[in-house]
Amino acid sequence: MCWSTIDLPSVAGVCYxxxxxxxxxxxxxxxxxxxxxxxxxxxxxLIPAFDKTLDLSGNNLRxxxxxxxxxxxxxxxxxxxxxxxxRDLHHFFSFAGIPPADSEQLLAVRPEHVAAWxxxxxxxxxxxxTIRRKMTALRSLYSYLQTYGYVGANPAHGKFVKAPTVPxxxxxxxxxxADCRRLMETPDINTPVGLRDRAMLGVLAYSxxxxxxxxxLQVKDFRTSGExxxxxxxxxxxxxxxxxxxxxxxxRLIEWIEAAAIADDRSGPLFRPAxxxxxxxxxxxxRSSLTTRSVEYLVKRYAREIGLDPAVxxxxxxxxxxxxxxxxxxxxxxxxxxxxxxxxxTTLTYIRxxxxxxxxxxxxLNY
Numbered sequence: 001m002c003w004s005t006i007d008l009p010s011v012a013g014v015c016y017x018x019x020x021x022x023x024x025x026x027x028x029x030x031x032x033x034x035x036x037x038x039x040x041x042x043x044x045x046l047i048p049a050f051d052k053t054l055d056l057s058g059n060n061l062r063x064x065x066x067x068x069x070x071x072x073x074x075x076x077x078x079x080x081x082x083x084x085x086x087r088d089l090h091h092f093f094s095f096a097g098i099p100p101a102d103s104e105q106l107l108a109v110r111p112e113h114v115a116a117w118x119x120x121x122x123x124x125x126x127x128x129x130t131i132r133r134k135m136t137a138l139r140s141l142y143s144y145l146q147t148y149g150y151v152g153a154n155p156a157h158g159k160f161v162k163a164p165t166v167p168x169x170x171x172x173x174x175x176x177x178a179d180c181r182r183l184m185e186t187p188d189i190n191t192p193v194g195l196r197d198r199a200m201l202g203v204l205a206y207s208x209x210x211x212x213x214x215x216x217l218q219v220k221d222f223r224t225s226g227e228x229x230x231x232x233x234x235x236x237x238x239x240x241x242x243x244x245x246x247x248x249x250x251x252r253l254i255e256w257i258e259a260a261a262i263a264d265d266r267s268g269p270l271f272r273p274a275x276x277x278x279x280x281x282x283x284x285x286x287r288s289s290l291t292t293r294s295v296e297y298l299v300k301r302y303a304r305e306i307g308l309d310p311a312v313x314x315x316x317x318x319x320x321x322x323x324x325x326x327x328x329x330x331x332x333x334x335x336x337x338x339x340x341x342x343x344x345x346t347t348l349t350y351i352r353x354x355x356x357x358x359x360x361x362x363x364x365l366n367y
Contacts, residue, residue, distance in 0.1 A: 048149030065103035065145075072144040077238030080212055088137040092117060106145070107152065111160035114138065118161060127171070128164035135163045166349070173311040174319040180205055183317075186302040192259045192281025193274050197298060199249075199256035200271055200290075204299075204314065206249040208321035208339050209233050211292045211314045217270040219262055222253055235340035243338065260285055271295075322350040 048054050048064060056064060069089070073082050090100065095117050098105040114135070121131045139156035146154065155161070175183065184201045188194035203214060213233050221232040229250045231243050245253070253270075257263050260272065260281070269289040274281045299314040322335055336344045 062102065062104045065106060066101075068145055068148045069103055069106075069141070071148070072141050075144065078236055081236065084133075085137045085140070088134045089141065091134065092138055095120060106141075107150075109155045111155045111157075114156045114161045118163070122164065129166045129171075132163045132166055135161070172313065172315045172319045172350075173309050174323050175308070175312065175316055177320075177324055179308060180317070180320050180324075182306050183299075183302055183308065183312075186306055192285070194280070195252075195256045195259045196271060196281065196285075197302070199252040200295065200298075201302075201317070202249040202252040203231070203245075204317040205321055206246040207231055207233065207243045208318045208325075209243070210235065210318065210340075211295050213340075215269075215271065215289045215292055215295060218266070219257065219268055219270050220266040222257075222270060233340065237342075239340060241337065241340050319350050322347065326351050 047068075048056070054060075054064070073086055076082060076085075093100055096105070096109070096113065118131060118135060121134065135156055139154060139158075142150075142154040142156055146152075153160070184198070184205055187197035187201065189198065200214065203209065203217075204211075209231070213235055216234060217231065223230060223232065225242065225244075228244045231245060232240060233243055234240050262268060262270075262272070262285075265287070268287055271290045272285040272288060273290055273294065275284040275286055296314050299312070299317070303312040304310070318339070322339055325335060325338070326332070330338075332344050332347060336347045339347055339350065341347045
């Protein structure tokens with residue numbers, strides 16, 4: 001379904017409490033708190049939340065909305081999040097038939113348009129989690145616009161448009177401890193690339209880090225803290241967490257760093273591509289980071305070599321680490337910190353209930 005078949009209201013903004021155009025009126029911007037000083041930084045124009053007299057007619061409206069969208073994208077320190085949000089917004093604009101330069105068209109969006117986008121995404125076969133993430137991006141933008149000064153309703157709010165539900169257990173395949181061990185032992189220890197991949201799998205399995213976090217690690221992020229060897233991991237939103245490493249992961253990392261001779265390159269990437277594919281690292285490594293796609297491919301390849309479920313991905317190691325730790329008594333709050341989650345409910349979605357499956361009533365049935 002395309003918006004060309006939907007009657008969009010004229011571009012002037014909408015306040016969903018009524019059909020009256022209110023955005024362009026001076027009193028349609030939320031008044032700033034009387035205790036908030038109206039500080040003009042180096043003569044720059046104040047944002048609408050702080051200046052209710054701002055002229056928002058014609059091209060000024062477009063300019064202000066364009067600035068607001070840019071500001072929203074810059075809110076998060078995570079480059080990956082910014083890229084994803086920008087892509088999701090572009091997808092919505094494309095579906096709506098809104099030219100990227102016409103930011104003011106955002107004010108004409110109604111809940112039924114967001115619902116039509118959701119349904120179109122479902123019709124394309126996208127996973128519920130993906131659709132939910134895209135809708136979250138759009139909802140986040142309108143929430144930011146409200147803070148920026150817009151008093152219209154948020155058309156992507158959950159009270160207007162329901163996002164598809166995501167199963168509590170998630171869909172990523174987890175591994176048994178035995179299969180995880182088999183996977184970790186698959187790389188060839190007789191080549192530098194094999195040592196790199198052993199270290200990489202060890203870090204993934206013992207730190208539960210995301211693949212995006214793995215590829216941004218630098219040599220200096222592997223360090224000593226008191227009696228512990230740890231990794232400094234930079235996660236979503238630029239949040240840093242310190243993760244103690246299992247002795248086996250430490251040994252694998254040390255072996256890799258020595259083989260690659262990168263110990264003194266403190267600011268260089270921890271995991272690097274081989275100088276040439278055929279050399280397998282014997283002729284050195286490039287001073288650049290492995291890409292997330294290359295790591296995903298490597299894990300898939302190793303999993304295929306030992307006959308694991310074809311659905312196993314690099315994310316399976318994160319799920320496996322959290323599930324195994326939980327089964328062995330780790331507290332959910334400790335696991336939340338370990339995984340770098342903002343909410344323990346997110347951590348719970350990673351826990352696969354192996355024991356629950358073993359206790360299923362199906363195994364006591366006998367006819």
